[in-house]
Amino acid sequence: MTNAETAEFERPTGAAALRGLKRQCPNCGEGHMFASYLKVADTCPHCDEELFHHRADDGPAYLTILLVGHILGFVIHIMWVQFRPEPMTMATVLSVGAIALSLYLLPRMKGMVVGIQWARRMHGFGRPDQ
Known part of the structure; x- marks a missing residue:
């Protein structure tokens, strides 16, 4: 895979983490990430990015x-x-x-953790070859 091809699939971690802190979709930054207070929506209402793959677990509580x-x-x-x-x-x-x-802070920390997981393609958020 060439550099141009990998650049197409890059997901900037910093931008995704900041969008998560704002409780927005890590992909588009437009849609709301949460369906309720701490329940992450299955998909983004704006760009249809799948968000149900997250495994935030105890990370947001620890950071809070x-x-x-x-x-x-x-x-x-x-x-x-x-x-x-x-x-x-x-x-x-x-x-x-x-x-x-x-x-x-708790929903913001959870949004940040989900954003980082999305950017790093962790827990089923996809690989460039998929």
Whole structure:
């Protein structure tokens, strides 16, 4: 296969990951990737790209926990140094923040993982010779 032929089949990982973060189809960037909150649509409503091949599993949850934990670590430090709130107030604010941030990030992380899998042709997303 020549370079021109392989270039035809290239799928840029960065663009696919960014489209996934936006919860859009990794192929066209137009269609919505999700049928519901975390349920990936079987196909893109815009370009009919098959998306049911994904195997995101625990990756998005791990990435969400990693990000939320790091963000809240800084927030805990800043809250304590600057404001010294009561322990119950701090626990309540941080709990609400952790839940809200987790609910916001989880579908975006899943979209990113599915986009990377699509770009790398993992788990049945196709090979250039297919």
